[in-house]
Amino acid sequence: xxxxxxxxxxxxxxxxxPEQEALEDLRAYLLRGLRFALGQRYRVTESDLEDFxxxxxxxxxxxxxxxxxxxxxxxxxxxxxxRVAFSELRRKRxxxxxxxxxxxxxxxxxxxELDSALNWLPSPSLNPEQQVTQQSLQAxxxxxxxxxxxxxxxxxxxxxxxxxxxxxxxxxxxxxxxxALYKLLHDARVRLKNRLEQRGVTVEEVMEAFxxx
Amino acid sequence: MMIPLxxxxxxxxxxxxxxxxxxxxxxxxxxxxxxxxxxxTLAGQDAAHLMPQIDAHLRHCSxxxxxxxxxxxxxxxVS
Numbered sequence: 001x002x003x004x005x006x007x008x009x010x011x012x013x014x015x016x017x018p019e020q021e022a023l024e025d026l027r028a029y030l031l032r033g034l035r036f037a038l039g040q041r042y043r044v045t046e047s048d049l050e051d052f053x054x055x056x057x058x059x060x061x062x063x064x065x066x067x068x069x070x071x072x073x074x075x076x077x078x079x080x081x082x083r084v085a086f087s088e089l090r091r092k093r094x095x096x097x098x099x100x101x102x103x104x105x106x107x108x109x110x111x112x113e114l115d116s117a118l119n120w121l122p123s124p125s126l127n128p129e130q131q132v133t134q135q136s137l138q139a140x141x142x143x144x145x146x147x148x149x150x151x152x153x154x155x156x157x158x159x160x161x162x163x164x165x166x167x168x169x170x171x172x173x174x175x176x177x178x179x180a181l182y183k184l185l186h187d188a189r190v191r192l193k194n195r196l197e198q199r200g201v202t203v204e205e206v207m208e209a210f211x212x213x
Numbered sequence: 214m215m216i217p218l219x220x221x222x223x224x225x226x227x228x229x230x231x232x233x234x235x236x237x238x239x240x241x242x243x244x245x246x247x248x249x250x251x252x253x254t255l256a257g258q259d260a261a262h263l264m265p266q267i268d269a270h271l272r273h274c275s276x277x278x279x280x281x282x283x284x285x286x287x288x289x290x291v292s
Contacts, residue, residue: 032291033288033291035290036286036290071252072248075251078248078287079247079248081287082283086276137227138223141226161229162222162226166275167274167276168276179239179240182240186237186273189229189233189273190235192230193230196230206228206231210220210224
């Protein structure tokens with residue numbers, strides 16, 4: 001077994017008709033890494049890990065041309081294995097989530113629903129000025145989310161930032177992919193940031209308002 | 214059923230908004246560089262300064278951050 005191959009040696013061994021020893025070395029490497037990274041925290045079985053590695057091996061072999069040599073080959077391969085594993089883990093994790101509880105079927109989140117989503121009682125330990133500032137910030141943000149974002153931006157932001165739904169799940173329910181969703185959320189954040197600054201809200205003011213709550 | 218937003222969530226949301234840059238990279242771009250970024254980190258280099266756009270994306274994107282942390286962990290297991 002020779003896990004210490006150079007990048008060139010890996011590519012040579014795996015291109016075309018892959019060498020059995022190289023395949024086994026890579027499989028073992030990925031399995032060890034995933035087991036360590038996921039094992040305890042994510043409650044995966046050994047069988048799950050083998051499935052992830054198997055899927056990853058297919059993707060790695062199909063995409064050898066895209067390896068740019070910016071890192072060790074095994075690092076690049078491990079990255080792909082991690083991505084495969086998480087895609088599958090997330091899909092399973094949210095499979096049973098009730099669509100009713102966290103529905104994105106609303107075309108327009110109405111004022112009262114948004115109000116209750118963004119509602120909390122300021123901590124009694126705050127001074128009156130901080131309480132007012134926090135409440136007015138809350139009201140302003142609500143207004144901006146309601147008025148300034150597109151419908152898609154609003155739905156995405158509420159799902160991710162307020163309901164805490166993972167990006168991939170939100171993407172799935174909105175019939176898009178995670179990359180497009182990230183860009184949608186980014187656009188929403190840019191717009192909200194611009195509007196907040198136009199209203200004279202500064203980051204210092206926000207930090208001040210939340211400093212001892 | 215909407216989940217009420219706690220005060221910490223609200224603060225994080227506002228911080229998140231204020232930390233927004235006009236030219237953030239997306240998940241796909243971050244993914245292409247993540248192996249290099251991870252190796253830099255493990256080599257003790259200041260990856261956040263050397264590749265600031267990756268650092269920024271990982272702050273904004275919980276999905277990529279989760280994968281990055283798992284990758285670091287996996288790399289440590291076999292080193």
